[in-house]
Amino acid sequence: MAQAQAGITRFLCFNKTVVRFGLLAVGVFTLLLLSQKLSKDNNDLTDSEHPYFNSATSYMSKKGSQPLLQDRYSIIVSTFNRIEHVHQFLHRYADGSLPHLDAIFISWGLGDVNPPEWLGLDTHKVPVYLEKARRNSLTERFRQPAKMRTQAGLWIDDDLDFRSEDIELAFETYRQLGNHQHRIVGFSGRLVEKDQDKNWAYKIFQLDYNMILTNAAFLDTRMLEWFWTEDFRIERGIKYVDEHMNCEDILFNFVVADRTHLPPLLVESIDMLQIETSGISNQAGHYNERTECVRNFTETWGMPLKRTNLRIGANVKEKSPVTVSLDEEFLPQSTPWAQGKHFVAPSF
Numbered sequence: 001m002a003q004a005q006a007g008i009t010r011f012l013c014f015n016k017t018v019v020r021f022g023l024l025a026v027g028v029f030t031l032l033l034l035s036q037k038l039s040k041d042n043n044d045l046t047d048s049e050h051p052y053f054n055s056a057t058s059y060m061s062k063k064g065s066q067p068l069l070q071d072r073y074s075i076i077v078s079t080f081n082r083i084e085h086v087h088q089f090l091h092r093y094a095d096g097s098l099p100h101l102d103a104i105f106i107s108w109g110l111g112d113v114n115p116p117e118w119l120g121l122d123t124h125k126v127p128v129y130l131e132k133a134r135r136n137s138l139t140e141r142f143r144q145p146a147k148m149r150t151q152a153g154l155w156i157d158d159d160l161d162f163r164s165e166d167i168e169l170a171f172e173t174y175r176q177l178g179n180h181q182h183r184i185v186g187f188s189g190r191l192v193e194k195d196q197d198k199n200w201a202y203k204i205f206q207l208d209y210n211m212i213l214t215n216a217a218f219l220d221t222r223m224l225e226w227f228w229t230e231d232f233r234i235e236r237g238i239k240y241v242d243e244h245m246n247c248e249d250i251l252f253n254f255v256v257a258d259r260t261h262l263p264p265l266l267v268e269s270i271d272m273l274q275i276e277t278s279g280i281s282n283q284a285g286h287y288n289e290r291t292e293c294v295r296n297f298t299e300t301w302g303m304p305l306k307r308t309n310l311r312i313g314a315n316v317k318e319k320s321p322v323t324v325s326l327d328e329e330f331l332p333q334s335t336p337w338a339q340g341k342h343f344v345a346p347s348f
Contacts, residue, residue, distance in 0.1 A: 103127040210308065
């Protein structure tokens with residue numbers, strides 16, 4: 001009897017061991033299959049499916065099979081009711097003084113109203129195109145122009161005047177640092193941080209910043225695709241912008257930062273002149289309204305904006321580079337401008 005019980009016990013132990021090894025084998029086999037599937041899925045991802053792509057080559061435009069130009073840029077300017085500013089704008093920027101400028105696109109927010117002949121769209125050294133906005137919304141400025149041939153564009157307000165050297169510096173900064181990481185590169189930094197009551201607040205930056213205004217900023221066409229993807233957070237943000245006629249640039253920064261998890265890049269301009277002083281940004285209560293925008297967006301997005309103190313500048317009057325100290329963990333050390341803890345802007 002005792003021998004029989006011992007035999008049964010050994011049989012059960014053996015079976016348990018077999019079952020355990022069997023389950024382990026099944027588990028390992030399942031993990032291998034899952035690993036192969038994930039590897040295949042990752043290899044099959046297109047650029048648009050990756051969070052952001054890190055490639056030195058431009059991607060194909062959805063509008064055609066030709067790769068977008070990387071060594072030139074476009075200028076995109078919006079107008080709603082300041083046609084005279086556009087006329088002055090074209091005289092400033094379409095005179096051939098910007099060597100890497102490919103074309104200028106006017107986002108026309110005046111509906112079916114035709115541009116006046118005195119605007120002289122076909123009289124400039126740089127091609128000028130009119131792009132009619134689909135609807136009356138500040139977010140329409142982030143549509144990619146149909147004839148845009150460049151991967152980068154300078155989105156700029158019609159009342160801002162920059163030296164050509166500053167614009168070219170910003171473009172070179174975009175090419176060397178912003179392009180491969182899809183970082184907004186521009187001239188106007190802002191800081192979103194918590195106030196003394198632990199609420200998010202919109203501020204002019206002192207040393208640090210985590211946002212670049214799109215009133216003068218280099219963006220790439222991939223960012224525009226991100227902005228117009230089907231996402232309830234973006235749709236809710238656009239609705240808020242339309243209702244308040246403000247904060248489309250804050251929303252754009254949220255969209256890009258949420259994708260890249262990287263801060264923008266600030267280029268310091270020596271001479272920036274604002275011709276018009278009656279715009280939205282100069283109205284009373286503007287910063288309070290922007291703070292409300294930020295708080296609304298953080299309810300949906302959380303806080304994707306990344307903080308940095310990196311500032312890029314050059315002494316364009318002396319035609320010499322300026323070294324700007326930085327505490328920037330995202331600066332790629334492979335760039336020829338990266339030299340330890342300093343950043344050397346290119347000379348002209």
